[in-house]
Structure formats: C-alpha cells, structure tokens
Amino acid sequence: MDRRVSRRIAVAPLTAEAFARFGDVLDTEGEPDRIINQGLCGRFHDLAALDFTDGRAGISLFRAEPRMLPLALEMVERHPDGSQCFVPMSPDPFLVIVAPDEGGAPGRPLAFRTAPGQAVNFHRGTWHGVLTPLHPPGLFAVVDRIGEGANLQEHWFDEAWTVG
Template identity: 70%
Template sequence: MTETVRLEPLTAAAFAPFGDVLDTSGAPDKMINAGLCGRYHDRATLDFSDGRAGISLFDAEVRSLPLTLDMMERHPEGSQAFLPMSHTAFAVIVAPDEGGKPGQPRAFLTAPGQGVNFHRGTWHGVLTPLHAPGLFAVVDRIGEGANLEEYWFDTPFTIST
C-alpha cells in the first residue's frame, strides 16, 4: 500500500533544510538600469566540490496529480537549481538523508515565478512541471566523474493535493 504525501506551499522556512527558494519576495536589494530594474541579489548558494557551474535547458514532460514517486536522486558533488522559464507552478519533492537513502518525502507546490536550488547531496524528485511548457533552466555542476545517485523505493509514494 502506498503512502500519500500532500503538497504544501513552498516557503523559504519550510524548504531551508533542503535548499534555497528563488523568488522576488521582499524589496529588491538595489535598483539598476536607471531605476527600471530591481535586482534580487545572490538568492542561491551554489556549492560544487570541483568543476564549474553550468546552465542547461531541460524540456520536461508535464505531469498530473496524483503522481507516483518511486525514485529519488541526489547530486553529491554539487548543488542544483531549477528555474522555470514560464510563469507556472511546479512540484518539488525532497527528503532528508537517512543513512544514505531518502527518508520521509515532503512535497511542495511552487507559486508561479518561484524556483529552487537544492543543497549539494539533497534527495529530490525529478523535475515535475504541472503545466505546459515544461521548460526550465538548470544550474548545476559541470565536471568529471559521477554526480548522480538514484534510490528506488520498494513501496512507492503517492503525491497529491
């Protein structure tokens, strides 16, 4: 029997153990371009053991709820940021590490315009857009060697509203 994990709103406080919420909350850190553009400065802590930061584009299939969570992944050599290239919400699934495998998953629903940056080594679900298009900019480690671990659950979870 699968356990159901309910989506909760993505907030900086709730997501802090897993990474950074990337959004334009609060006042801009400074105004630039002759006062026509607010800069929300340095919103994510990028962390890489080696290599360099790279920006890739991901075009993910749209998912519908409820969805089955049967696998989680993590990147031990670097943080990873998901930045939607459309103004739509997406699901973010994370779990604490428990002895080298994911613990109890948590599922968050972003607000339109929010992105996330996973801390290095954070267990997370795959990119999960809920609306088309599923186009994202992903900032992560580019370098030699493996930077992906996957864990497949014996009993999957159901993610729902």
C-alpha cells in the same frame, strides 16, 4: 490499530522556511534588494549559494513532460558533487519533492508546489524528485555542476509513494 505508515504525501505551498534544510527558495516576492540600470531594473541579489566540490557552474535548458496529480513517486536522486537549481522559464507552478537523508538513504519525502516567480536550489547531496512541471511547456533553466564523474545517485523505493 493499523500501524502501517501512510504512503500518501500531501503537497504544501513552497516557503523558504519549510524548504531551508533542503536548499534555497529563489523568490521575487517583496521589494528588490537593489535598483540598477538607471532605475529601470530591480535586482533580487544573491538568492542561492552554488556549491560544487570541483568542476564549474553550467546552465542547461531542460524540457520536461508535465505531470498530473496524484502521481506515483518511485525514485529520488541526489547530486553529491554539487548543488542544482531549477528555474522555470514560464510562470506556471511546478512540483518540488525532497527527502531528508537517513543514513545514506532518503527518509519520508515531502512535496511542495511553487508559486509564480519561485525557483529552487537544492543543497549538494539533497535527495529530490526529478523535474516535475504541472503545466506545459515544462521549460526550465538548470544551473548545476559540469565536470568529471557521474554526480548522480538514484534511490528506487521498494513501494511507490503517492503524491497529491
């Protein structure tokens, strides 16, 4: 019997339950928590916890090249000093890759596809893939820590994983 670990990762729909140990899913599914602005605006309130060791929260705009599935996952990264939130600026789905921490290195990755209206906030220190849109324009607002220090650790796999 071949006991090698499969290097293929299936892509699952993104749900709050499946993603909970890695971060928050921001979603506009269902009714808003509050109605504001003279009844003209629904507010989905406090959907993610920003977590920084120091520094401050900042909002940057990223334009990422769309990717095709299947793709080779060669590396993941994490941010030890702060959470990081990816908010798409179009209704197109994007790919979210995460991995559990196993003694300071990433374990077997998992992959999720977002639905329209979903964004993700990675907990501080969560191993994750880079921003991976599946369609143009690949434009995202990213909320993360702005401050001194690198706040970035990369892990390059000895052998790439195949996602999708």
